[in-house]
Amino acid sequence: MKEFFYRPNNAWVGDVIPYFEDNEFKLFYLHGWRENYQEGLDRGWHLIGTNDFCNYREYGACKILGGTGHVLKVENTYHLFYCIFPEGKQLVCHATGTDLMNWTTIPEDTFSADNQIYEFSDWRDPFVFWNEEEGQYWMLLAAMAKGPSNRKGCVALLTSKDLKKWAYREPLYSPNIHVGAHECPDLFRIGEWWYLVYSNYTDRFATFYRMSRSLNGPWITPKVDTFDGRAFYAAKSVSDGQKRYLFGWNPTKNDDLFGWNPPKHPGKDYDTWDWGGNLVVHEIIQRPDGTLAVKVPDSVNAAFSVEQPFNVEGITGTWTSPDLDVLACESPYAFAGSLGLDDLPDRCRVSLEICFSEQTQGTGVMLRAGAGLDDAYYVTMEPQRNRVTFRGPIMQSEDGGKTFPYEVELERPIELQPDHYHELLIFIDGSICEIYINGDTAMSARMYDIERGKLGLFVSQGNAQFKRVKVETV
Incomplete structure (x- = not known):
């Protein structure tokens, strides 16, 4: 029986890059083949579509071999930004297309961290949007800021007029909290509030959010600053124009990396959490005070009726x-x-x-x-x-x-x-x-x-x- 919470056959869902068009949620995701049990980038980007989070149409592989990124459309051209990891480096790449399945990479647009504001070590998961106030594009990245402490995880900020040449700016958010980079950054606005979403795997392992009335901050940490617990990660959001949904993965457990599963215990419950698993979708709701919460999507709830x-x-x-x-x-x-x-x-x-x-x-x-x-x-x-x-x-x-x-x-x-x-x-x-x-x-x-x-x-x-x-x- 095919799983209700989506997973491709003999593989698993990694980071999801959601896009909405033509009344369908177009969900790009990092496709992990089940037999390699690792995060190798040979998995590439795949695309599925849904309008109810219960039934999924599989479009297949998208000819993009790389890590998490973002898709946006400018006039009649789609732009796809993603990351690659050649020889231990982390680089941001750019591709364009006239549809969502066929992409032409632009090698000359590939770039790394500047090693002045940002470390070379972490430079991935680009998120790009048009900043109406500044009249230019902003790119957010999972990065490590320069500094004396190892708590250098941040959301990097770059700006561009043409989506090709990018200027390095001071981090959008750099609180010196996490030792690891702020992965899969996401940004959106509801009413008078801006929301910055990111995931982190050090200190606390979760998808977090911050809120501000201005893109210039300050970024407020709400009393409950996560959407879910340890078994939900790398979540990014998209709106259909009425509601906003959060797409993450519930990880599997296939290895006992640290020997915590008792040797006489034959099961898997106490194996370590894997990278990737099944797609899980939460609906984001805004409370009167501006803080966020999540609920089960109405279509998922309605599917269970017998x-x-x-x-x-x-x-x-x-x-x-x-x-x-x-x-x-x-x-x-x-x-x-x-x-x-x-x-x-x-x-x-x-x-x-x-x-x-x-x-x-x-x-x-x-x-x-x-x-x-x-x-x-x-x-x-x-x-x-x-x-x-x-x-x-x-x-x-x-x-x-x-x-x-x-x-x-x-x-x-x-x-x-x-x-x-x-x-x-x-x-x-x-x-x-x-x-x-x-x-x-x-x-x-x-x-x-x-x-x-x-x-x-x-x-x-x-x-x-x-x-x-x-x-x-x-």
């Missing part, structure tokens, strides 16, 4: 049904759990609303749970810490406690108000797990080691109500 039977039995604790579509449990001093009678489908949406008391330590769902309740993937709302977490089965065991120097695998900050219902949407497609809370918080994950199991509900040291619990398929 309701499956869901009957539940209590395993521990006392479970009641005060209303027709409500399950409740009061367990202020202990863990209480219940299980559905049937295994979850391999591809499905789990939806429900959860309300909890003020002193509740944790509540949520178990995915692919077994009868003992430890062999499961836990999605937990933790009101005392204002976060939602994801834990796999090994974290419930002694092996997990001995192996990992951290408490949880994945977490997202979120304000969790007691005595209010919180919406939880979980999309499962094989090993992929996409979690949305309250329509403004996303957390991507992977589930490899347990392939079958039931949906469970739980509350730990508190009281909770679970309303309108549904399992639906495509």
Whole structure:
């Protein structure tokens, strides 16, 4: 069965370069062949198209061998900027075309960092747009600024009148936060706010954003400055003129690079994260204060509409049904759990609303749970810490406690108000797990080691109500 979250046959989706034209999202992406298990640039650019993020048309390879970049159209000509890595160098390249599949490279337009404002070491992922205020093109790049500290990651800035000759300017954003370059920069405006998006793999591994009322800054860091967690990366955005969407990848796990997966453990859940995986699309929404959030695209949500039977039995604790579509449990001093009678489908949406008391330590769902309740993937709302977490089965065991120097695998900050219902949407497609809370918080994950199991509900040291619990398929 072809995966719902797009991945090409026998390969994986790397960085996505989105473009919108003719009522279709044209998604260029770095195509990774599955057999080489590396980031080698032999993968090249491929193109797919979609108008619903559920069905994809494969256009094929685009004759561009290189790394992430940008596509824009000027009059009747398309311009494609990308990066190459000959003999360890990093260079920006330019190609043109009259359609989106056939490109003519312009070797004389290739250029490197200047080694005065920017280091030679990092010079990639160009993003180009017309700056109306200045009357010239701006190019943003993932780069390293010159400086005494190793925290030199920045978004470089260059300007041009003709898309051929570029002038080096001081970085658009250089906060001396990250040791690594600010990858896959993206820039857009909604209303009176400009938003700068970039990804980084040092200190914190995520796609970040900053906001400003001016392209000249200052660039403000919002309280929650990421769109998703560790399992969503290299995201770039595009608008269809009405809504803006963010395109990233949920990485696979095929190697245990650092030996963290316990030797006796046969599975893949605790292998290291790979480069590339499956395409994941979030819809960007702007809050009244200008900060950004993401939600599941309406078309993806609507695709799961065939309701499956869901009957539940209590395993521990006392479970009641005060209303027709409500399950409740009061367990202020202990863990209480219940299980559905049937295994979850391999591809499905789990939806429900959860309300909890003020002193509740944790509540949520178990995915692919077994009868003992430890062999499961836990999605937990933790009101005392204002976060939602994801834990796999090994974290419930002694092996997990001995192996990992951290408490949880994945977490997202979120304000969790007691005595209010919180919406939880979980999309499962094989090993992929996409979690949305309250329509403004996303957390991507992977589930490899347990392939079958039931949906469970739980509350730990508190009281909770679970309303309108549904399992639906495509």
